[in-house]
Amino acid sequence: MVAVWSGGYSRPVPHNSAETSDTTAPVTPGGHNPADRSTAEPGKSPEAAFPVRELSARIKGWIERLGHVWTEGQVTQINVRGGFAYINLRDPSAEATLNVLAPRAIAQAVEPPLQAGSQVVIGGKIDWYTPRGTLSLRATEIRPVGLGELLARLERLKKQLDQEGLFSPARKKPLPFLPRGIGLITGRNSDAQRDVLKNAQARLPAAHFIVREVAVGGTQAVPQVTSALAELDTNPQVDVIIIARGGGAMEDLLPFSDETLCRAVAAAQTPVVSAIGHEPDTPLLDFVADVRCSTPTAAGKTVVPDLNEETQRLNDARLRSALALKGLLDREQQRLESVRARPCLADPHSMLTERTEAIATLRLRARTRFASRLEQAEESLVHIRARVRSLSPQSTLDRGFAIALTDDGQIVRDAEHVQTGQGLRLKLARGRLRADITETTPHRDSHTEEDTT
Numbered sequence: 001m002v003a004v005w006s007g008g009y010s011r012p013v014p015h016n017s018a019e020t021s022d023t024t025a026p027v028t029p030g031g032h033n034p035a036d037r038s039t040a041e042p043g044k045s046p047e048a049a050f051p052v053r054e055l056s057a058r059i060k061g062w063i064e065r066l067g068h069v070w071t072e073g074q075v076t077q078i079n080v081r082g083g084f085a086y087i088n089l090r091d092p093s094a095e096a097t098l099n100v101l102a103p104r105a106i107a108q109a110v111e112p113p114l115q116a117g118s119q120v121v122i123g124g125k126i127d128w129y130t131p132r133g134t135l136s137l138r139a140t141e142i143r144p145v146g147l148g149e150l151l152a153r154l155e156r157l158k159k160q161l162d163q164e165g166l167f168s169p170a171r172k173k174p175l176p177f178l179p180r181g182i183g184l185i186t187g188r189n190s191d192a193q194r195d196v197l198k199n200a201q202a203r204l205p206a207a208h209f210i211v212r213e214v215a216v217g218g219t220q221a222v223p224q225v226t227s228a229l230a231e232l233d234t235n236p237q238v239d240v241i242i243i244a245r246g247g248g249a250m251e252d253l254l255p256f257s258d259e260t261l262c263r264a265v266a267a268a269q270t271p272v273v274s275a276i277g278h279e280p281d282t283p284l285l286d287f288v289a290d291v292r293c294s295t296p297t298a299a300g301k302t303v304v305p306d307l308n309e310e311t312q313r314l315n316d317a318r319l320r321s322a323l324a325l326k327g328l329l330d331r332e333q334q335r336l337e338s339v340r341a342r343p344c345l346a347d348p349h350s351m352l353t354e355r356t357e358a359i360a361t362l363r364l365r366a367r368t369r370f371a372s373r374l375e376q377a378e379e380s381l382v383h384i385r386a387r388v389r390s391l392s393p394q395s396t397l398d399r400g401f402a403i404a405l406t407d408d409g410q411i412v413r414d415a416e417h418v419q420t421g422q423g424l425r426l427k428l429a430r431g432r433l434r435a436d437i438t439e440t441t442p443h444r445d446s447h448t449e450e451d452t453t
Contacts, residue, residue, distance in 0.1 A: 053130070060128040063135070068125055071098065071137065072145070075118040076219045080104055087114070089122065089137070090219045092258060101127070102139035110142050117218050119145040119254070154257050158284055161259075166266045172290040173271040175303060179239035181208050182303055183232035183270070185225055188213040192244040192296040196275070199300030207304050210238055216245040221255035226264045233268045240303050241268070243285065244275040244296040256283035265289055275299035397429035404435075415440045 043050045043058075050058070073089040076097070080086075085107035087100040100122055107114055114120070124139040161167060182200070186193040193211065200207045212232065214224035225243065232238045243265075245256065255261065256276050265272050265288045274289035275296045286292040293299040344351045389395055397403070404412040405425045412418055418437050426433040 056128070056130045056133050059133075060130050063126050063128045066126050068123060068140070069137075070121060070123045072119070072121045073098065074219045075114055075116055075120060077116060078107070078114050080107065085114075087139075089120070092119075092219055092222050092255065094260070095223055099134070099136040100124075100139050101136050102142060106139060106142055110144055112144065114142070114144075117251075119251075121145060154284065157257070157259055157262075158287070161262060161266075161284065161288065166262065167287045171266075175271050175273070175291055176239045177305065179207075179303060181210050181235070181237040181239060183235065183238040183241040184209050184211045184244065185214060185228045185232070185241065186211070186244040186296075187216040187246075190216070190244075190246060192216075192246045192275070195296040196242060196244050196300040199297050200304050203301060203306040203308075204304040205307065210235065217248070217252050217255065222258045222261050225255065226261055229261075229264055229268060229272075233270045238270055240271045240273060242273045242275055242296075242299050242303060243289070244299055245277065246296065247278040247281060253277055253281055253283050256285040258284075261285065262288045273299050273303060394429070397427070400429075402433075403427040414443060416442055 042048050043055070071089070074092045075087055076090045077088040078085060083104050085102045085104055087102060087107070089098045089100050090096065102122075102124075110120070112118075121143045122137060122139045123141040123143075124137050127136050127138045128134075129136065165171065184193065184196055186196065193213070197209060197211075200209070210232065212228035214228050215221045216225070229241065229243070232241050243256070245253070253276060256274075262284050265274075265285060271290040273291045273293055274283075274285045275293040275298065276283050276285060277295075279294040291302060293302050339345060393403070403426070405427060406412060406418075407423065407425070412424065418424065418440060420437050420440060422437045424435050424437060426435055
């Protein structure tokens with residue numbers, strides 16, 4: 001329905017009215033002068049507002065320009081009355097619904113028969129019912145989406161999401177070891193819900209669940225699951241989210257291969273666990289989720305640790321730690337006793353006694369060695385002194401020789417170096433003499449008795 005407010009005019013005037021403007025025309029209760037309608041663009045101002053009938057007619061004209069169209073959706077309701085079938089067609093990924101009017105023969109010719117939940121492609125013309133202002137699709141052809149087509153679409157979507165990196169292990173988040181809160185998205189009073197809660201609380205009785213019961217099949221599944229996921233993802237008390245559903249036919253699990261839901265799971269900041277159907281069931285949600293569990297039972301065992309197992313591990317760790325500490329203390333005790341048993345610690349004075357005796361021995365050896373070295377040095381000094389004395393000129397003088405020196409102190413070694421009458425000084429072993437040269441005898445090669453005397 002389209003409701004249009006008249007704006008307070010006393011009566012509507014069509015845009016193509018032949019009435020002429022009159023400057024003396026009275027002002028309407030709305031406060032506008034009807035004379036302005038002649039110059040205003042139709043429908044663009046309060047002075048030239050469309051009547052409801054004309055606006056509805058214009059909408060019909062605009063819609064008819066679309067011509068024949070095809071749309072795809074999921075049947076939520078079908079009602080056959082008289083010669084027509086009234087169908088509600090819904091987008092499975094969004095809150096969008098369209099009324100479809102199909103001839104009874106066309107609706108009943110569909111195989112398999114149409115029912116709530118059927119995925120169909122409908123061709124027809126968009127119709128705007130002017131008197132009531134309602135929109136509908138007048139179907140001229142209805143085609144069911146077969147299983148083969150669905151599988152082909154899922155395969156194309158799977159390749160697309162994989163190429164975008166939504167299946168990459170690098171983007172998957174690890175599960176927390178001990179979650180504070182566990183978000184559970186599942187059907188109302190479903191077996192999947194009971195399996196998850198039963199197995200999780202059997203492993204960890206203190207496990208805290210925040211359950212959101214939603215439609216897990218049919219046309220409402222995708223928007224409700226997506227909405228619950230967004231709510232739990234923003235809850236700071238939720239550390240992990242489980243999306244669980246029991247088994248079913250492939251068509252029943254189609255909502256969990258929906259692109260909108262897969263992208264919502266990929267964008268979630270909280271780790272998401274997929275537990276859809278049984279082991280053979282692999283909706284696209286399994287590939288996008290951070291962890292895939294084959295069944296809801298497995299999900300309950302995956303998200304929480306087993307209290308008994310962890311208690312046993314803790315006890316084992318405590319026992320191993322105690323044994324390791326005891327072994328360390330025993331080894332250190334043995335080492336300490338071994339050190340204490342050493343002679344130096346058993347009788348500390350013995351170490352001082354041994355060192356005292358060693359020092360005394362070393363001192364005696366040092367003194368003996370030093371005395372021996374002194375004696376050797378003294379003997380060597382005596383010998384050197386004797387040799388030096390034997391080489392001294394004084395020794396020569398002591399044997400009766402004399403040294404002849406000129407007045408200027410030069411030693412006379414050759415008789416030819418002095419002259420007759422020259423005075424010489426003679427140095428004796430004791431004292432000095434003055435002598436005058438009266439005769440010189442030159443040096444001869446052969447020694448004579450006279451030379452020797």
